[in-house]
Amino acid sequence: MTTTPAIRAVNLVKIYQSGRGLPVPAVRGVDLTVDPGEFVAIMGPSGSGKSTLIHLLGGLDTRTSGEIWLDGKRADTLSESGWAVLRREKIGFVFQFFNLVTNMTVADNVELPALLGGASPRHARERREYLLGELGLTDRAAAAPAQLSGGEQQRVALARALANQPRLLLADEPTGNLDSRNTRDVLKLLSRVHRQGQTIVLVTHDARVAGLADRVVSLLDGEIVDDGAIVRRRGPGGTAGDVVELRG
Numbered sequence: 001m002t003t004t005p006a007i008r009a010v011n012l013v014k015i016y017q018s019g020r021g022l023p024v025p026a027v028r029g030v031d032l033t034v035d036p037g038e039f040v041a042i043m044g045p046s047g048s049g050k051s052t053l054i055h056l057l058g059g060l061d062t063r064t065s066g067e068i069w070l071d072g073k074r075a076d077t078l079s080e081s082g083w084a085v086l087r088r089e090k091i092g093f094v095f096q097f098f099n100l101v102t103n104m105t106v107a108d109n110v111e112l113p114a115l116l117g118g119a120s121p122r123h124a125r126e127r128r129e130y131l132l133g134e135l136g137l138t139d140r141a142a143a144a145p146a147q148l149s150g151g152e153q154q155r156v157a158l159a160r161a162l163a164n165q166p167r168l169l170l171a172d173e174p175t176g177n178l179d180s181r182n183t184r185d186v187l188k189l190l191s192r193v194h195r196q197g198q199t200i201v202l203v204t205h206d207a208r209v210a211g212l213a214d215r216v217v218s219l220l221d222g223e224i225v226d227d228g229a230i231v232r233r234r235g236p237g238g239t240a241g242d243v244v245e246l247r248g
């Protein structure tokens, strides 16, 4: 039996047409398959097309050409409202710049996706309490996003993305603004949900985050230049300091 990929992108291309300027090819023929339950980290220098690729996979931007299949269903041909339904039901998205609803509390920001997805108010509240607890945000539940630090807003955005227990978590640099303690909380939560079967595709610059992934995909100038499983070897000192190595 072959499993249906969670994501299959075929020759995906995005060319931005900006005003009178030259067209900018941001994603240039990406082929990417992600299995259910797999954790893939996307790395690459600034401007290499990481955000564009992850936005395309979540339907937040439209492709120029190529195909996107999610759970075996063609997705790139969906309308905006078709994508909105798909995201509500199946995808949690952590934006690079958080996109929290500014006039709602932290608690409401996290509960909203679960409620929109049809969870009971009690279930949505329990899920919110669990996620905020895991991310060290319990005492910020009544705050407005504007009262939070960048790192706190980023963790709220992750909690919101996971509120609905989405089949697919897409995240654009979810630890980009975090100090090391908060990064640790985020890493712990990501590994826990991954162990529970969560499919994750995330963009990161952080080797500790990439070290949790099953695979690292490297982008350069809009193309995949490396796509390899991670092999973990024990470091000399035992459990601490695992050596992470990329395999072609």
Ligand SMILES: Nc1ncnc2c1ncn2[C@@H]1O[C@H](COP(=O)(O)OP(=O)(O)O)[C@@H](O)[C@H]1O
Pocket (backbone or CB within 6 Å): 016, 017, 018, 024, 025, 026, 044, 045, 046, 047, 048, 049, 050, 051, 052, 053
């Ligand atoms: N809305 C846009 N309009 C025009 N060009 C864009 C737009 N978004 C991104 N780009 C360009 O596409 C390329 C890839 O950008 P991006 O996907 O944001 O890269 P990364 O996330 O790896 O830093 C860059 O050259 C960037 O300037």
Ligand SMILES: [Mg+2]
Pocket (backbone or CB within 6 Å): 050, 051, 052, 096, 172
């Ligand atoms: Mg980016």
